[in-house]
Amino acid sequence: MFFYLAETQPGRGRVVGPSIQGMPDPRPSTLLILGASGDLAARLLMPGLGMLLAHEPKRRVQLIGSGVEDLTDAEWKKRVKSSFDSEGAKGPAVTATLKNTKYIKADVTAKADLEGLLAACDNPPALYFALPPAITEKACAQLAKIELPDKTSLALEKPFGTDERSAKRLNTLLLTIVPESRIHRVDHFLGRSTVLNLLGLRFANRLIEPMLSNRDVESIEIVYDEQLALENRARYYDHAGALVDMIQSHLLQVMAVLVMEAPATLRAEDVRDQKQLALRATHLWNDDPSTSRRARYSAGSVAGRKLPAYKNEDGVDPALGTETLAEVVVEVRNMRWAGVPILMRSGKALASHRREIIVTFKAPSHVPPEFKTLKTADRLRICIAPDEMSLELNVNGPGDPYVIDRATLKADFNPGDLPAYGEVLQGILDGDATLSVRGDAAVEGWRIVAPVLKAWKSGTVPLDEYPAGSNGPKSWPTGAAEATPAKR
C-alpha cells in the first residue's frame, strides 16, 4: 500500500550556507586544481563546477588547472569543456569560465612552482588538492613557507591521513597555512541532497525529532552497497578497503548528521560542533572489534558484467587482504542514543545498489491482542540515492479489520539542482565550511575505527568471501539487531 505523503517543490538542494536565495551574488573567485589532469578532476570536480556555474549564471570563477602532464591550453580547454558537457552545463558563467581557463604545468612539491601558480590567480584562490595524500602533504609543507594571499583556502580529498596520529599531524601542518575556517576536508556525502535534507527532516518537524532517541528507536542501519567493483582504482582502493573508503569517512559523517543534537543555527560552526559531540560519544558496540565483519568478492557477475575475484583484479596485491565489504556496529554513548545499535555497512560488487538509512522503531508498549499478523516494526527509510524518504507503518488491511497490513507514506523530494560536488564546490568558493569535515572530526573518525583496523590486521576477524553479484556472505546476520551481541 502506498500513500504519497508530499512532493516537495523543485528548488535548491542546499538548505544551508551563505548563498541562500536572496543573498548577494557570489564574489569572483579562483579555483586552482592541483592534480587537474587526473580522474577525480575530470569525472567529479569539473562536472560539479560546470553544474554550479550553470545554476548560478552570475557566478564568475577563474579556473586554473595544474598537473605534471604536458598540456596545451587548447587541450586543457577541451578537457574542461568535455567535463562541463558531460552534465549538459551551459550558460554565461560556464562560457566565461571556459574562455579564461588555463593550464599550468607544475611540480606542486616545489616552492617556486607553487609561487608561479599563485601568481597566476586573479583572486585569493581555493587550492583544491586532487592528489594522492602523500603529495598533498609535501605540497602543504612547501605552502607553509609561502606568504599566501589573504582568504586563500585549501580543499583536501579523503583519505585525510592514515590514522589518528597522521590526521592530527596534517591538521597541525594545515593550521600553519590558513585558519581552520578556510580548510575544507571534502566529504561529498555531506553535499548529497538527502544528507542535507536530514537537517530539514529532523529540525523542522515537531513529529519526527522527538521520536529519534533510545526511547523509541530499536536500531539504525546506514548502508551503502554498490554494484560498482574496483573500476581501475586498485592503486588507491587496495590500500584503503571498504572500511576506510566508506565507513571511516562518509558513513560516520552521515551518522553524525543523523544523530547530532539540534544546532542553534545552521552556520558552519554550530553544525560542526554538534556533529563533533556526536562523534566523540561514538564507540564500537561493546567496545568489541570482533562485532565487525569483513569480506571480499570472489569471481561472479554483477548485472550481467563478469568480474574476476578481487584478488585477481589488475593492480591488486592479494597479500594485503583488502576487504571489499565491511560492517561495523557502533553506539553513541549519550543520553539520547545509548543502547541503540547503529550498523554501518558498505561494499562493492554486490547484487544491487542499496544506499539507505533505516531507522527501526520499537514495538508499541501494548498491542491489542486481537490484532493479527503484527510482525514488522515501524521504519523510517531514508534513501541516499535515489533521494527518497518513506515511513513504513502498520495499518488495518482491507477486509478483516484485525489483520494488520503495511502502508508506506512516501515523500518524493526533489533531488536538488546540484550534484554533490557542485554543493561542495559552492561551499568552498563561498568560504562556507558547513559541508566539509572539521579537523577534529577527521581525527575522531580514525579514533572510532582504530580498534577494528587493529583487529583486522592481527587476523582476529576472518576475511570472508562472497561471490560478486551476491548480497554478501550468507553466514552474516542481517540487520543491526542480529549483528549485536547482548551488551555487557
Ligand SMILES: O=C1O[C@H](COP(=O)(O)O)[C@@H](O)[C@H](O)[C@H]1O
Ligand atoms: O568516495 C567514494 O564514494 C563512492 C560512492 O559515492 P557516489 O557518490 O559515487 O555514489 C564510492 O564508490 C567510492 O569507492 C568512494 O571512494
